[in-house]
Amino acid sequence: xxxxxxxxxxxxxxxxxxxxxxxxxxxxxxxxxxxxxxxxxxxxxxxxxxxxxxxxxxxxxxxxxxxxxxxxxxxxxxxxxxxxxxxxxxxxxxxxxxxxxxxxxxxxxxxxxxxxxxxxxxxxxxxxxxxxxxxxxxxxxxxxxxxxxxxxxxxxxxxxxxxxxxxxxxxxxxxxxxxxxxxxxxxxxxxxxxxxxxxxxxxxxxxxxxxxxxxxxxxxxxxxxx
Numbered sequence: 733x734x735x736x737x738x739x740x741x742x743x744x745x746x747x748x749x750x751x752x753x754x755x756x757x758x759x760x761x762x763x764x765x766x767x768x769x770x771x772x773x774x775x776x777x778x779x780x781x782x783x784x785x786x787x788x789x790x791x792x793x794x795x796x797x798x799x800x801x802x803x804x805x806x807x808x809x810x811x812x813x814x815x816x817x818x819x820x821x822x823x824x825x826x827x828x829x830x831x832x833x834x835x836x837x838x839x840x841x842x843x844x845x846x847x848x849x850x851x852x853x854x855x856x857x858x859x860x861x862x863x864x865x866x867x868x869x870x871x872x873x874x875x876x877x878x879x880x881x882x883x884x885x886x887x888x889x890x891x892x893x894x895x896x897x898x899x900x901x902x903x904x905x906x907x908x909x910x911x912x913x914x915x916x917x918x919x920x921x922x923x924x925x926x927x928x929x930x931x932x933x934x935x936x937x938x939x940x941x942x943x944x945x946x947x948x949x950x951x952x953x954x955x956x957x958x
Contacts, residue, residue, distance in 0.1 A: 734769035735957040738762050743950050756829070759846035764825040771817035771866070773957060777921065778873045779809055785877040788884045820866070823859055860933070867929055871922055878918040885911050924956040 889907040931949035
């Protein structure tokens with residue numbers, strides 16, 4: 733909800749032609765909260781997937797101790813996700829300078845409703861590496877935990893295959909439905925996230941991104957939260 737509000741409402745107002753509805757502090761706050769909320773959304777989604785994978789592991793596996801302790805760690809890990817994103821994205825609040833200024837196009841990169849100076853190559857490269865690494869970790873963890881759940885469900889389905897086959901009214905097994913749901917969710921997660929990252933990188937790198945590119949980047953970035 734925070735991602736949708738911080739990104740969707742200002743962008744919609746700017747699309748309808750409203751100007752100057754955010755001051756310097758408002759621009760910094762909106763962009764900062766959007767980045768923090770986006771990072772928390774991604775990290776907690778991975779966290780949820782990880783806890784689900786642990787919970788699905790057989791009780792006699794080496795994950796038994798982690799299964800017992802994991803419910804007590806949920807609050808701590810969610811708190812850690814918030815702290816990490818609040819710290820890492822401080823640069824965004826420093827990077828955004830204020831409302832759009834059409835008088836100084838050579839010095840500032842223009843967004844729909846806020847602006848920022850062109851970043852130095854070194855600073856841009858460092859922050860791109862940091863954000864790309866973090867996003868890559870989230871995608872890899874999401875794919876790994878989802879793959880683990882699919883494998884566990886597949887093995888369980890094979891063990892109980894004779895029960896389903898002897899049923900008088902055969903239906904789609906619960907394991908199959910759960911597997912399809914997991915695969916759909918992880919495919920959406922990876923696809924939306926990867927495409928949004930590529931488009932965001934292009935918009936940030938270009939000196940004057942077109943309205944179509946910014947619009948598509950905006951819609952894709954809201955796809956996963958929606």
